[in-house]
Amino acid sequence: MCEKQFGAFYGPFVTGIDVVWTRGERKRFASSNAAFRGFCADCGTPLTFEMDGGVELAIGAFDDPNVAAPVLQVNPNDKLPFVDGIPSLPTRPVSEKTPLDQRMPGFVNYQHPDYDTAEWPPIHGLGGEFHG
């Protein structure tokens, strides 16, 4: 279920205490009658797993994911056979991954920065261009 929610190999979660939504509201999909899975309806980012009034937060969605390094694996029986080998896979040299704004003149990033903003998207309309 977490694999499908995240379109990935697992869902990285940390328990949220006194969670306050400071902008917008998550949309929720009832993945069963026991749980909801929250996401941003405008861009799709997976945000929560919610059950029994509790909220688990997607670690990759934090401005700094380092605040919640995982300490436990859940449902290890469902782990895809190649997951443990991923950290040892060959890597592309960092030099090939020059930031896009250096590689592509005029590149504009519409992702929200990793800190709170007074206003978003910027007034001059750089963000918020949605298709489909």
Added chain:
Amino acid sequence: MAEVRITGGCQCGAVRYALHEQPSGPHICHCRMCQKAFGSFFAPLAGVAMDKFEVTRGAISYFRSSDEVERGFCALCGTPLIFHYVGKPRLAFALGSLDEPAKIQPREQFGIEARMPWFGELAALPGDKTTEEDNADLAAAIAHSNHQHPDHDTAEWPLASSTR
């Protein structure tokens, strides 16, 4: 040669797709934009020609994460599905959205400048019990009312009996 047909879709089943060729270059990308798009530590992706990628149910919604890139997802359940350089004839799809994700194994890591410092330690983390072992009643309730689309194509979805 038998026609290739590899299927997948989002969690709720509103979007389903089929690949009509073997995907290329399966990899994970640690870059910060992929992390955010997937709410995770990386995005697992592989490439396919757009004319070999068929949306067989529903429609993919897109967020233009920059002028160069659009990222596709299901607007009803959020599952990240697509990474696409705008105007290019190929796209990349999310490996975890496949019906059989075990069949496409990543071979490379991109974007390692943003790799989480403890990423290499995840495999060694202690394992918890499965939900079935730990909480049989909950596992049974979920199995009984699972609203996730099954890992194969369906003629009709959601089922008429669904309580979604």
